[in-house]
Structure formats: C-alpha cells, structure tokens
Amino acid sequence: MPAFNRILLCYDGTREGQHALADGARLAQELRAQVHVLSVVNNSAWMQGTDITSAVPADLVSDSVKSVLDEGLKKLAARGVNAIGHFAIGDPLDQIPFFAKDLNVDLIVVGHHRTTGLARWWGGRTDGLLLDRVSCSVLVTMGPEVGPGVAAGGTSGVGKTAPPV
Template identity: 50%
Template sequence: MAPFNRILLCYDATPEGRLALRCGAALAQQLQTETHLLSIFDGTYWSTGFDVLSSMKFEVDEEAARETLREGLNWLRSWGVNATGHYSTGNAIDQISRLADSLKVDLIVIGHHPHGLFARWWTGENHALLLDRVSCGVLFKVAA
C-alpha cells in the first residue's frame, strides 16, 4: 500500500507554485495517486467596496484565478498526470483545509517562498493554523 493514495496540489502560477506542481506531479506519477489541483481566489479584500470599479476588478481577478487552474491542469496533463481541478474563492487556509478534509487527502503539496504570494498567509500564526486544521501530511516545496 502506498503511503499517499490521494494528493492535493495547490497552485498559484508563481515560480514556487510551478516548482511545487512539478514535484507533486512526480509524486503522483511514482505513487500512482488520485490527484487534485486547487486554485484559490482570495477576494476578501474586495468586500469593502461596492462601486463599479471594485466589482469589475473582482471579476478580472477571479477570471485570472480560473485561468491559473486551467494552466495548472494543462501542465499536469503535459507531464502525464490526470488531475481533477478545483476552484475556490475565499481565505487560502480555509479553502485548502476544507477541500483536503472533504477529499480525505493524504498529502497537500504547496510551493513557498518567503516573499511570494503565499507569504501573506503563510507566516506566523497562519503557519500553525493550516497544520492544525488538516489531518494529512503537508509538503512545502521551498524555492531557493
């Protein structure tokens, strides 16, 4: 029995995200796991404005996040990995932990760079929040 039967890859189209995606794809191939890919749009910072420009910006950013998911799925397919895509809106920690629990994944793979996109949520107490909220392994692929 493989140590990981179902993995969740979190992708944000950054160089660190691509590195983690490639690492996750290699694991998925070697272990022949069920693979899921998650792209998250954290639109909470737009909730304070209700003018036309704010809603337009939200729609543009949401579409960019959906494109990130399509890009990630295309990368995985090109590497021979069949994955199920998931798109979510909200806080990254909430959405990752919710989907990981729902899918009963064994491993979450996330790219990380101290000054990257995930740095805004993956620091200090937030670090412990995700680890405290999931009951599976978490692999951080740190860029040099």
C-alpha cells in the same frame, strides 16, 4: 509511512506554486496517486472593506482563477499526470482545509513563499495555521532562493494559494 493515494496540489501560477506543482507531479507519478489541483483567489482584501469588489467584475476574477487552474492542469497533462481541477474564491487558509477534507486527501502539496523583515511583520504571523487546520500530511516545497535584485516570481492576478507554513 502512510500511503499517499490522493494528493491535493495547491497552484496559483507563482514561482512557488510552480515548484509545488512540479514536485507534487513527480511524487504522484511515483506513487500512482490520484491528483487534485486547487487554485484559490484570496478575497481577504475585499473583506477588509476595500472597494475593489465593485471595480472588478466577479466573472473576471472567476475567469482568472480558472485560467490559472487550466494552466496547471495542462502542465500536469504534459507530464502524463491526469488531475481533477478545483477552484475557489476565499481565504486559502479556509479553502485548502475544506477541499482536503471534502476530497479525503492524504497529502497536500504547497509552495513556500519566502518573506523577510517588513513583509513578514506587515503580513502577520500565519506560520503553522494550515498545519493546525488539516488532518493529513503537508509537503512544503522550496524552490531555489531568489537573489537580491531579482523579482520573486510572476503573478497571475490570483491570490496566493499557499500561505507560509
């Protein structure tokens, strides 16, 4: 098994992101690995021609991503994990591989967001795209399944960091 000396934790504040952060923190502590946290706001809706860009100031979006990143860094610090934070605006399928390569990480930790039926069809098939774009290992964390009638995770206003893999 390869040594995981540099780990990239993808965090967006959602339930899935929190599982990735917690599982990645435990692994990083055991391995005494250097930890990087990446928060990405997905701007794909803006690129598709919606008029949200003019309605939401760029500083507000940037501040939102930074606050989610700060939240993740504080949670790690409370566990005794020192981490370096990074944030980006763009498609997570572009940003995660970019940061993984730039930071020369050995492992990426992402949370899996379960989708069903119409949501999977509507969102398109992106299964495996992250895996096809990176040259390091990827750990996909799975939190407890949410039952019917229960909201699936909180939202922080930040786009999903971790696409399904």
